[in-house]
Amino acid sequence: MTTVIPIVSQNLRAACSACSLQELCLPAGLASDEMSRLDEIVNRKRPLKRGDYLYRAGSTLQSLFAVRTGFFKSCVMHDDGREQVAGFHMAGELLGMDGIGSGKHMCDTVSLEDSEVCEIPFGELEQLSRDIPTLQQHFHRILSREIARDYGVMLLLGSMRAEERLAAFLLNLSQRFAARGYSSKSFLLRMTRNEIGSYLGLKLETISRALSHFQDEGIIAVQNKSVEIKDADRLRAMVGQCAGHQ
Amino acid sequence: MTTVIPIVSQNLRAACSACSLQELCLPAGLASDEMSRLDEIVNRKRPLKRGDYLYRAGSTLQSLFAVRTGFFKSCVMHDDGREQVAGFHMAGELLGMDGIGSGKHMCDTVSLEDSEVCEIPFGELEQLSRDIPTLQQHFHRILSREIARDYGVMLLLGSMRAEERLAAFLLNLSQRFAARGYSSKSFLLRMTRNEIGSYLGLKLETISRALSHFQDEGIIAVQNKSVEIKDADRLRAMVGQCAGHQ
DNA sequence: ATCAAACCTTGATCTGTGTCAAATCGCCGG
DNA sequence: CCGGCGATTTGACACAGATCAAGGTTTGAT
Secondary structure (H helix, E strand, O other): OOOOOOOOOHHHHHHHHHOOOHHHOOOOOOOHHHHHHHHHHOEEEEEEOOOOEEEOOOOEOOEEEEEEEOEEEEEEEOOOOOEEEEEEEEOOOEEOHHHOOOOEOOOEEEEOOOEEEEEEEHHHHHHHHHHOHHHHHHHHHHHHHHHHHHHHHHHHHHHOOHHHHHHHHHHHHHHHHHHOOOOOOEEEOOOOHHHHHHHHOOOHHHHHHHHHHHHHOOOEEEEOOEEEEOOHHHHHHHOOOOOOOO | OOOOOOOOOHHHHHHHHHOOOHHHOOOOOOOHHHHHHHHHHOEEEEEEOOOOEEEOOOOEOOEEEEEEEOEEEEEEEOOOOOEEEEEEEEOOOEEOHHHOOOOEOOOEEEEOOOEEEEEEEHHHHHHHHHHOHHHHHHHHHHHHHHHHHHHHHHHHHHHOOHHHHHHHHHHHHHHHHHHOOOOOOEEEOOOOHHHHHHHHOOOHHHHHHHHHHHHHOOOEEEEOOEEEEOOHHHHHHHOOOOOOOO
């Protein structure tokens, strides 16, 4: 179909090949000349150290960001200082889409390990997507998938019990690592227990206890940040079979 | 700026003028010739009775829908039958955006009262938005606002206590009614206590008790489906001031 | 290498919501 | 107008998960 010319599109193609899951990436399915046009508007990759903010809530949205490498969290903040992790993001994912509506970012996005992103000026992306229908369609799908993901999180927060939420979370991470060519069985938790808890609407002690419990049951092995899934079937069975529907 | 020609755009303009909030509506800010092009692709309005499904989870996405009149809920369903209300929708809002990514609707959307929608074939909308930059930008903003809204729901589900959630919910409804020219003080709850509970991640008994409590405190007056907000300030104070951060 | 700070685990206890149950209300169809 | 069924309210009680507390461990800066 489309001939791949390796020289072209160093930036985005790298972000894309970092994950082997084409679907996530903006330029998937573009012809190589289209790809190079997209590549032209992408600013040079930008490195972030752990703890660096990619953008802050309230700041003006100029660009979207494609994660090349690393790991991010997005947090929405309440007036009173309460903070809720709205998502974790890895290679190949697009960040900043929540800010298009108002022109201002709605959340803080922070690097959880040394990371690299491509910056994509939003105005130019919009312009280009008028010329390249494939790009336009792809961008719409990515926006829509974020909405669908959010619905999943609502389901999780609204109707699952603690251990069920954690099981769903681990399976989700596992699957996303697998999609990027990493092990689905064994991976590192880039975030703290507190951050997992915030994302899942639970307290850090509850996360810690649930992990310990899973380990006692032989479902996983945990050691600090590293997790090994020993019985994925049992983990899957935990999601959606909790007798008590809360 | 743009001359408004009333004859043009009967369908969408009606959906739009149903709410006085331009921002929500797809054709906001279009020139009248652009408006008429948009209007051409919009299928005739479609009436729904209370309880009718606008679309079902898993069905192929053909169109998006703009609510002209009425009230809807969207529910995501878990494998085991658990159901979570993901949102309530009123005049001027666009429905179906969660299904663009996969080409299939991710949720059921059901009419909660006799309603009317405009059907907007998605492929043609995508086509047209390449020709009309204003439309494209507007569509992007609407998609993005849905993401931002979802982040708000996550904050609510993940870090607010029961009465705080309900207060936030009532204020949100109040504001949306006001934006459409209805009273912000006095309105009908189109959904059941059970549906409110599902949306807020609570049980119907908790909703009922919280409503009764608000009434005892003189913050609202409830009578079946009808609510009157008597002290909006106190309601606002409840959101974000709950000492216990859960 | 050392030290402080952040992070994690585990136990004991408390509490906000869920669960169960029963009575009442209100609406729709006949 | 009546009967029945779903929706709502309210109470009593149970329990999942929060809170409080105390140690222990890891990390990262100097």
